[in-house]
Amino acid sequence: MRKQPIGIFDSGVGGLTVFKEIRKKFPFEDIVYFGDTARVPYGPKSRNTVIEYSIQNARFLLQCGAKIIVVACNTSSSVALETLKKVLSIPVIGVIEPGVISAVNNSKNGKIGIIGTEGTIRSKAYSQAILKLNNNYEVFAKACPLFVSLVEEGMENHEITKIISNEYLTPLLKKKIDAIILGCTHYPILKHIIQQTVGNEVTLVDSAQAVTNELEKILSPETSETGCDKFYVSDNEDKFRKIASRILEREIESLINVKLGESWYLA
Numbered sequence: 001m002r003k004q005p006i007g008i009f010d011s012g013v014g015g016l017t018v019f020k021e022i023r024k025k026f027p028f029e030d031i032v033y034f035g036d037t038a039r040v041p042y043g044p045k046s047r048n049t050v051i052e053y054s055i056q057n058a059r060f061l062l063q064c065g066a067k068i069i070v071v072a073c074n075t076s077s078s079v080a081l082e083t084l085k086k087v088l089s090i091p092v093i094g095v096i097e098p099g100v101i102s103a104v105n106n107s108k109n110g111k112i113g114i115i116g117t118e119g120t121i122r123s124k125a126y127s128q129a130i131l132k133l134n135n136n137y138e139v140f141a142k143a144c145p146l147f148v149s150l151v152e153e154g155m156e157n158h159e160i161t162k163i164i165s166n167e168y169l170t171p172l173l174k175k176k177i178d179a180i181i182l183g184c185t186h187y188p189i190l191k192h193i194i195q196q197t198v199g200n201e202v203t204l205v206d207s208a209q210a211v212t213n214e215l216e217k218i219l220s221p222e223t224s225e226t227g228c229d230k231f232y233v234s235d236n237e238d239k240f241r242k243i244a245s246r247i248l249e250r251e252i253e254s255l256i257n258v259k260l261g262e263s264w265y266l267a
């Protein structure tokens, strides 16, 4: 079981925020990461398209020998998780539920903001999951589609990102929320800017950490072996490598470009 890797996928670099937490918590596990950089962003795409892409991504990770799949993409988690659980015979973990539990634990006044892609917000997956836990909560959702492009372009410290953050988040602040779920795995990369916009009174909930708690229930952390990483993308590996090294604060070694729709080549 330990020789098989944990499989993680996202539409691009965003899932690396989840990868980073998993790597920290499980240094001995092998991990295979797939970023679907040829088809990013998933946020504006239809439900059926995202489900189709998610199944292809998961199948690829299965072919890499994954023993468990982490859907490190909120857009996929909100529309495709149930289908993935049905079609795959290995455990599949999404990012919505862990994030919701953490938000509910962090909000004192019961007013929670959710930011995510258009697809995630449209699906209402977060609002429904929060209200299922406690229907006295008030949930305010806001799609922030430009955030994904800003991250994919490596503009996490650019002045324009501050202006856009202000534009997106001011309406939420007017609702007196005291916690915001970063409902897209790209957003933790903008955490410093988002926190600056909303102020320190508002807790930012990053589901990446919550996901590791879920994994802990399935995997056992005791060993001294060191795990290795393999990264795959469907396009633009140089761009991925550059942004990944900033997010992970180290260079990535094994990075392979795989062609979608063809039989996957595993090095």
Ligand code: DGL
Pocket (backbone or CB within 6 Å): 010, 011, 012, 014, 015, 040, 041, 042, 043, 044, 072, 073, 074, 075, 076, 117, 120, 148, 183, 184, 185, 186
């Ligand atoms: N990082 C993804 C998410 O968590 C997808 C962003 C996108 O591709 O639009 O939703």
